[in-house]
Amino acid sequence: MSLAFAILFYVATLVLVVGVALKIMQYSKTPAPLKIPTTPAPTTTSGVVMRMFREVVFFESLFKATIWTWIFAWAFHMGLFAVLIRHGRYFHDLLPAAIVGPLKYAAFAMIIGLTGLLIRRFAVNRVRYISAPSDYAMLILLLLIGISGAMMTFVDHVDVVGVKSYFHAWMTFDIENLILPSDMVLRIHLFLVAVLMLIFPISKLLHAPGIFFSPTRNQADNPREVRHVAEWAEKLSK
Amino acid sequence: MKVRAFEHGLLLALAVVLLSIASVSSAEEKAGWKNGTSLAATQEKSCVRDTAFMRRNHMEVIKHARIDTVRKGVRGVDGSLSECIVCHVNKDDKGVPIPVNQEGQFCAGCHQYVGVSLDCYQCHATVPTH
């Protein structure tokens, strides 16, 4: 079982990294023929960086659009961010206990946010109408990962030292020491995470890298000052 | 319609894998735990509960003991911190006990390894004092 999980994670990591890299390459090559920043938009590059920063960190446009969705979405993403930082302790020794400890409560932000977003899909008529099964699937998958993770922190403790040494062995291809603690919740948690990693490059979760390539967000509103010529068009005019 | 069937199949497969993972029980692991150890631990004497349980839940055991002792005045309970230290403290060449919260020692070794705070010794003695 330990080895099976190791292989699963080797594959999942490969798929995640290569898949997302390919997608990013595809995004970067996709032509953006027109200047279409959503106004009001900044007119300088530094302004665009600031806008992107506010968008990525504070979800500004969502805040201005639907406040309830913003509350849950932001809670979930910030919770997930903190949880990911906290999980870093299984892969390196850099995190002091003073940071690891308090971050455990982020799990609640994550779970509450996801629950809110899931309820939104059921409860708001126009949202339910446009919801595809995969929309639900992603939310439920993340929710199960969050709940199983929080279970291990707050309800049924697992052997965290064993988990860390397992992943240490996994990273160093030390097959002999690949021994995964036999906690059931842990295995469910890890399996779901692997599924998420596998599915990531072909799912809506790609909005994470995608936001940076969104022409309505990453362009400066300066069509009069700077003539916009798409790369492919530039080649033609030469 | 075809898409629906495919999705349902996928979901079913997922559920089956999940259930099978959950139902498979495997032998107790013996990995890890090289970070901080003590004579009592290496001799594999049994602690107040079995080792696998203590690895996961020692903090709950100590917490239970602390409530009994501080709030109710029950001393000498199983799993009191002072008893932990008596068993798990290491001694140097001259037989002088080494504080359990020193780097690499029984308590600090693992706590540092996984970044968990070790708050007990702000107040509690780190070697037996009587």
Add this chain to the structure above:
Amino acid sequence: MMKKIYFREWGLESRSYWMLLVVLAAIAAIGGLAALYMEHNGHWVTGMNNQIVWGTPHVFAIFLIVAASGALNVASIGSVFNKTIYKPLAPLSALLAIALLLGGLLVLVLDLGRPDRLIVAMTTYNFKSIFAWNIILYNGFFVIVGFYLWTVMDRKMKCYYKPAGVTAFVWRLVLTTGTGSIFGFLVARQGFDAAIMAPWFIVMSFGFGLAIYMLVLMDAFKRDQRPLGDAIMRKLKGLLAVFVAANLMFMVTFHLTNLYGTENHAFEVFIMLNGGIYTALFWIGQVLIGGLLPLAILFHPTLSISRGWLTAAAVMVVVGGWLTIYVIVIGGQAFPMAMFPGKTIIESGFYDGVDGMAASYIPSIPEVLLGLGGVAVALVVTVIGIRMLKILPISLADEVADPHASA
């Protein structure tokens, strides 16, 4: 016919906005470092000791918390008492209330002996303790005022506006009662044990909160070059004068009540005559700077029209208010407890007021920096709030704010 009032984000030029933010954030960061320093070493690096257990951080914290509930008052006058002219002032009022409370609580929490155990304070309650109630009251304040702010700013939430406003008003009164009761319930200490503490704190909150509100309002409008008419300032000025006067009256009542009972004479003599620094701060800080001088300005027929003098009066109310809290909190602890009535302590191993001597306390730099950090946090939140949200009216010129003012 009243003109419609429009709200817009603070339109300050980007450079000056960021400069302001960076300066404030730097002060807040220094305060954070001071807290870290105190926490790392232990409280021996502060001036606090086993006799004066609550020091400068608590003065800052209590001042900010009291002022927070007072800052909300401007909104309450509009929403609860239906004074139309105050309604455009409501969003800033609610934002400032949240910001000040946040700053104050941060200072309070960071001064704890074990700030890492905040979760214990949030999960283990002793419901007999007024302190525990305050934790609930503070958390509730954020939620209720936050919701109220939403109802003020979002037209879709209009139906909740009135109930939210009333709830927020009642909640803030209870909250300040709670803060005052922290001291009012201390039966052991001559300087604190008085039921009047609760209403007195409420009156103080009116004054401190309004003074800070006026300062922020004038500054925010000036920086963004938005018109701020005299009509609205006349109203606020009159209100401030009433609050300052009421504060003085409560202070006089508190001390007169004490003077009635002979057992409290020693404490009164300490505060008013021979208490050294505390006597000086009482007369100069609490009475003069916090009371008589601003009153003189606010009631003066010509001075009170000048924005400069108005600012000076508000600043005095703030400084005098801070000193008032200092005299109450630290003076009250410095005065030796009457452990042996009819006897004089001539020797003690624990500074029990030998020969009636007051306990000594000299504020240390980290304590002051922590307190100022809390103030900076409150201002950072306010500045970001008015920049990102539609908090401030585009204009409060007389013809907009109050068309009848010129009549």
Add this chain to the structure above:
Amino acid sequence: MNNTQDTNQKRRQFLLKGAAVTAAAVAPGVMLHTAVVAKPLGEAVTDAVRWGMLIDAAKCADGCDSCVQACNDENGLDLLQKPQGQAEDLWDQQIPKWIRNVKVKDNLSGHVTNLPMMCQHCEEPPCVDVCPTTASFRRADGIVMVDRHLCIGCRYCMMACPYKARSFVHDVVEHKLTRAPRGKGCVESCNFCVHRLDDGQTTTACQDACAKEGHDAITFGDLNDPHSEVSQALKEQSSTQIRADLKLNTGVRYRGV
């Protein structure tokens, strides 16, 4: 593990035997008292006992501080070192003191009295009322103490205590004793040597020290037991509570104040 359990078992048996011997040796009337005092180690304290103390100020010798020293030794208070660079006088105001000597002079008669002051172990302690987290608590047997696991260091109890009995630990505690855990950022105070009482002993360190000096100013015992030494002494002569006006029903009583 098994070893420690054995030791505990032995200790328990020893204590019980000891109790039985004592009980047999003294008058039958004291039987009940002794049986209650020798609480088995593994059982929770009950309100059948209320620990209390009588301090006879007339016997408290001028210039003697053996009780203070004994308290410091017993609880490891003097293991705390002055941090480098700290001013002497400020540090002296910051170090915890669980028991202290006080000398008072009557304003009218000029009569001078010495007495030790410590936590008075009130029946209705203001420190317990004000504590936001229930860290400050009163044990069933009347001992008022701080549960350091819950103490957040807010110092509200210090503000509320009419006796200034509590101290805040201002510095990191490097050296501490197993029997008396203590650390930075928490509040602490006299706990009637609770570790001794829980282990079946019936005296406090200050009491022992006072007796050793030959002053015998401190009597300690179970106030609920009418036959205990302290109850008898309180019955014989009048005693006072400090700040009796607050009606706290203190567990520490004074005579000659």
